[in-house]
Amino acid sequence: xxxxxxxxxxxxxxxxxxxxxxxxxxxxxxxxxxxxxxxxxxxxxxxxxxxxxxxxxxxxxxxxxxxxxxxxxxxxxxxxxxxxxxxxxxxxxxxxxxxxxxxxxxxxxxxxxxxxxxxxxxxxxxxxxxxxxxxxxxxx
Amino acid sequence: xxxxxxxxxxxxxxxxxxxxxxxxxxxxxxxxxxxxxxxxxxxxxxxxxxxxxxxxxxxxxxxxxxxxxxxxxxxxxxxxxxxxxxxxxxxxxxxxxxxxxxxxxxxxxxxxxxxxxxxxxxxxxxxxxxxxxxxxxxxxxxxxxxxxxxxxxxxxxxxxxxxxxxxxxxxxxxxxxxxxxxxxxxxxxxxxxxxxxxxxxxxxxxxxxxxxxxxxxxxxxxxxxxxxxxxxxxxxxxxxxxxxxxxxxxxxxxxxxxxxxxxxxxxxxxxxxxxxxxxxxxxxxxxxxxxxxxx
Numbered sequence: 001x002x003x004x005x006x007x008x009x010x011x012x013x014x015x016x017x018x019x020x021x022x023x024x025x026x027x028x029x030x031x032x033x034x035x036x037x038x039x040x041x042x043x044x045x046x047x048x049x050x051x052x053x054x055x056x057x058x059x060x061x062x063x064x065x066x067x068x069x070x071x072x073x074x075x076x077x078x079x080x081x082x083x084x085x086x087x088x089x090x091x092x093x094x095x096x097x098x099x100x101x102x103x104x105x106x107x108x109x110x111x112x113x114x115x116x117x118x119x120x121x122x123x124x125x126x127x128x129x130x131x132x133x134x135x136x137x138x139x140x
Numbered sequence: 141x142x143x144x145x146x147x148x149x150x151x152x153x154x155x156x157x158x159x160x161x162x163x164x165x166x167x168x169x170x171x172x173x174x175x176x177x178x179x180x181x182x183x184x185x186x187x188x189x190x191x192x193x194x195x196x197x198x199x200x201x202x203x204x205x206x207x208x209x210x211x212x213x214x215x216x217x218x219x220x221x222x223x224x225x226x227x228x229x230x231x232x233x234x235x236x237x238x239x240x241x242x243x244x245x246x247x248x249x250x251x252x253x254x255x256x257x258x259x260x261x262x263x264x265x266x267x268x269x270x271x272x273x274x275x276x277x278x279x280x281x282x283x284x285x286x287x288x289x290x291x292x293x294x295x296x297x298x299x300x301x302x303x304x305x306x307x308x309x310x311x312x313x314x315x316x317x318x319x320x321x322x323x324x325x326x327x328x329x330x331x332x333x334x335x336x337x338x339x340x341x342x343x344x345x346x347x348x349x350x351x352x353x354x355x356x357x358x359x360x361x362x363x364x365x366x367x368x369x370x371x372x373x374x375x376x377x378x379x380x381x382x383x384x385x386x387x388x389x390x391x392x393x394x395x396x397x398x399x400x401x402x403x404x405x406x407x408x409x410x411x412x413x414x415x416x417x418x419x420x421x422x423x424x425x426x427x428x429x430x431x432x433x434x435x
Contacts, residue, residue: 008184010184010185010188011185011291012182012185012186012291012294012373012374012377013178013181013182013290013291014178014181014182015181015184028357029357029358030357030358033357040355041353041354041355042354042355042356042357043192043354043355043356043357043363044356044357044358044363045357045358045362045363045366045367071192071363071366071367073188073192075354080188082185082188082189084291084295084370
């Protein structure tokens, strides 16, 4: 059994990142769970939230990604997260996000067709999820 | 000889055409490389998705209470054909071949007495099918001006298709696109999108788990329900990427041929031009000589 776990973060367009870690915490649909090396094989769907990568110390995540839902697969010592959207938390900026939320709210009000409205609503909830996980991150 | 001037004009115009086709060939080659990289990069996701779905679905096959996207509606009367083509022409037989494959499919379905609807992704497909099947085309989704196809472009198409399926607008959905085999070979392909075609569980490569078994969270059926709509989007995305690569490949070949043809034509025209020039000189000489002799 290896003492580290291989994380692969994959989006439909490309392999986003591939790294080694000591522990990974993911937001499963039925609750967050942590994956350590030697974890039993699991397939789980994800809800929007943060994927925390612990490397070196287990007190503070060394890297954090926002994922907008998807699914994760643990097989032996590889952990694959398949997500449509995954952004490194460090690339998110609070004021930008807030600005975009305001913009999207306006879009929602201006939306003429049902489709536009639905698209704006989805975008809004995604942005709010991002903001929530960012707030949590900055607290750590 | 006024012809000489006309010939010179022809040669210049063919030369500038050759320059254009050559430039297009090089642009297509550069874009092809990028498109191929995109196809390559999208593979890990698709492979894993297929594996998980394949594993889960093998347990569901034959069960009527399974997810609708897998089990189907139980009917096969209403068909939806998604025709994915390029936005632009000048790429050899690329669009024509896709449309031909789509048309064959439509004719086949119609002669079997099925209702057919068409969803066009890409302008060229609509242009080609409009005259014959105008009333069947329910919508055209265009990506004019989109440089690189991203997943965000495939998602609205998938949502539209899934929405229609939920509303019972069709029972079976086929996707017509061009599979990228090589620069020289692009194969028009008809793939069944809904209900999902699942690879045989035995054929799927399973990672070695040391005899351990996957745990599913939430349960298998819920995961499958969450994954199948995603899979539709992925399939469409994959088709669009393959299409993009095929388009550039086809354009590259077509433009290479065009450049070569233009070269041949220039040679031929130059030969005629020189011959006529010689003839003109000879005639002039004969005139001068016979003029001198007459004196």
